[in-house]
Amino acid sequence: MAFPTGRATPRVEREIAMNQANMQTNVATLLTIDNDPSILRVLGVRLGSHGYRVLSAPDGRTALELAQNTEVDLAVIDHKLNDEDGVSLMEQLRELRPDLPVIIFTDHGTIGKAVDAMKRGACHYITKPFDGEELIQQVQGCLVKRRPDEAVSPSEVPLGQTGAFEPVIAKSSVMKSVLAKVAQVARTDSNIYIEGESGTGKELIARCLHAASPRKEGPFVAINCAAIPENLLESELFGHEKGAFTGADRRRYGLFVRAHGGSFFLDELSELPMSMQVKLLRVLEEREFYPLGSGSKVKVDLRIIAASNRNLDRQMTEGRFREDLYYRIHVIPISLPPLRKRKADILPLANKFLAEFSQASGKAVHSIAPGAVQKLLRAEWPGNVRELKNAMEYAVAMATGETVTRDLVSDAKSPGGHDLPRLRDARDTFEKEYLVELLELNNGNVSQAAKMAGKYRADFYVLLRKHGLNPMDFRGKKETAREN
Numbered sequence: 001m002a003f004p005t006g007r008a009t010p011r012v013e014r015e016i017a018m019n020q021a022n023m024q025t026n027v028a029t030l031l032t033i034d035n036d037p038s039i040l041r042v043l044g045v046r047l048g049s050h051g052y053r054v055l056s057a058p059d060g061r062t063a064l065e066l067a068q069n070t071e072v073d074l075a076v077i078d079h080k081l082n083d084e085d086g087v088s089l090m091e092q093l094r095e096l097r098p099d100l101p102v103i104i105f106t107d108h109g110t111i112g113k114a115v116d117a118m119k120r121g122a123c124h125y126i127t128k129p130f131d132g133e134e135l136i137q138q139v140q141g142c143l144v145k146r147r148p149d150e151a152v153s154p155s156e157v158p159l160g161q162t163g164a165f166e167p168v169i170a171k172s173s174v175m176k177s178v179l180a181k182v183a184q185v186a187r188t189d190s191n192i193y194i195e196g197e198s199g200t201g202k203e204l205i206a207r208c209l210h211a212a213s214p215r216k217e218g219p220f221v222a223i224n225c226a227a228i229p230e231n232l233l234e235s236e237l238f239g240h241e242k243g244a245f246t247g248a249d250r251r252r253y254g255l256f257v258r259a260h261g262g263s264f265f266l267d268e269l270s271e272l273p274m275s276m277q278v279k280l281l282r283v284l285e286e287r288e289f290y291p292l293g294s295g296s297k298v299k300v301d302l303r304i305i306a307a308s309n310r311n312l313d314r315q316m317t318e319g320r321f322r323e324d325l326y327y328r329i330h331v332i333p334i335s336l337p338p339l340r341k342r343k344a345d346i347l348p349l350a351n352k353f354l355a356e357f358s359q360a361s362g363k364a365v366h367s368i369a370p371g372a373v374q375k376l377l378r379a380e381w382p383g384n385v386r387e388l389k390n391a392m393e394y395a396v397a398m399a400t401g402e403t404v405t406r407d408l409v410s411d412a413k414s415p416g417g418h419d420l421p422r423l424r425d426a427r428d429t430f431e432k433e434y435l436v437e438l439l440e441l442n443n444g445n446v447s448q449a450a451k452m453a454g455k456y457r458a459d460f461y462v463l464l465r466k467h468g469l470n471p472m473d474f475r476g477k478k479e480t481a482r483e484n
Helices: 010-021 037-048 060-069 086-096 108-119 132-146 173-185 202-211 230-238 274-286 312-317 323-329 343-361 370-378 384-398 423-441 446-453 457-466
Strands: 029-033 053-057 074-078 102-107 124-128 192-195 220-224 263-267 303-308 332-335
Touching: 029 037, 029 060, 029 086, 037 053, 037 132, 053 060, 060 074, 060 086, 074 086, 074 132, 086 102, 086 108, 102 108, 102 132, 108 124, 108 323, 124 132, 132 173, 173 202, 173 332, 192 202, 202 220, 202 263, 202 303, 230 274, 274 323, 312 323, 343 370, 343 384, 370 384, 423 446, 423 457, 446 457
Parallel strands: 029 053, 029 074, 074 102, 102 124, 192 303, 192 332, 220 263, 263 303
Antiparallel strands: none
C-alpha cells in the first residue's frame, strides 16, 4: 500500500481536529484499526475511560492518513483486516513513525502468527475476545517501553515518599536509573521480567515493585521454580482437591490463589519444566485455571513478576523455553547490573551489612579500615551483593575490635577461577552424559532408551531437545553390551 497523499478525508480531518484540540495536555494518543465498527466503539470507550485520546480507523488507508497528520503514541491493530494484513500495516506505520509501539489483536487459532508479529516488531499481542483490563495493562506497558524515562528521572525516584525503595542501596547512576524505571512501571499492572546475575537482588526489586504498586495492600507470594520438584510443582501452584492424588487428604489452595489481589513472583523462571510452561501461559492469558482434581475453574487477579539469571532469549532459541510464554512474560524487562558495574554502591552496601551483623552479633564493630575498603572496591564480586553480604558477615564474626581490617576481608572468587560448578550446571552436564550413554546403549532407539530411563517417550524427547541430541546420530553404531 502506498502512503496517502493530498488532502485528508473528512473523517481524518475530524479525528485530527479532536486530537489537536487537546494537544496542550500530556495524554497519550492511541490509534485503533479494525474493520468492525462495534469493536472500534468498545475500544474508544474502554481506552477513553482511562484518560487516553483515541483515534479510530476502519482500514489501513485511514490509519496511515491519521499517522501522517497527527502525533500517535501507540497503535492497536487487528491482525486480519478486510483487504490487508495487520502486520504489513504495522510495518508501514513504523516507516512513518519508527518508534511506534503496536499491539496486535489475534484470534485464538492464530497465536502463531501473533508471535511472528512480535518478532517483526510488535510490542505485544492480545487474543480475541479481549479482556478490557488486560488491554489497559498492555497499553500501559508498551507506552512505558517506548518512553521509560519521561515520567521519572533518577533524581525523582520517590524513595522518601512511599518507603517502597528504602531497602535498596542506589548511589550509583546505573542503579538510580534502574529504580527510576521500577518506580515508573510499578504504577502499571503489566507483567514484569527481571534479569540479572545471581545475587544481584532480583527478589528485592520484585518486592519493591509490589510495595510501590496499587497492589501493595495485597499479598506478595514468591516461588523459586528450581527449588520445587517437578512432580510437586503443579500442586503447589494450582492447589488440589481432597483425593486428587495419593496423600491428598484435604483440599489445599495453591500459591496462585494465595496471591489473589497482589503480586506473584516466579524466580528462576528458566527452570520451569515445559509441561508447566504451557499451564502458566494459560494462567497469564485467561487468569483462571483448574486445581488438581477439580472440575471448576478458579479465577485470580494478580500481577506476574518473573526473574531469571539465565538468558531467556538463548533458552528460547535452544527450545528450552516456549516462544509464546516468553512474549507473554517479557512485557517490561528490567535488567539489574552486576555489582562490579555499580562500584559506587559497594561501600554503602558494606556499611549497611556491617551495621546489621554488628547489631545481630552484639559486637561493636563500627568501621572499615582504609586497606579493607580498597580491597572491597577492587574485588570483582562474581557472586554480587550476596557475596559481599557473606564477606561482611565473616568479617564481623572474626573481628576482635571495632574495625574491619584488611585481613578480615576474604578474597572474592575470580570469575575465571577453578571453583566447583554451580549445582544446576553440574546437573545439566550429568544429564547430557547420561542421555548420550542411554542412546549409545540402545543404538539410538528412543523408545528403549526412554523405558530404561523410566521416562515417557514424549518427556524423553523434551530432554533430548534440551541438550541438542539427535537420536539419528546414534544409529548404525556398533551396539555395546547392555544389561536389562
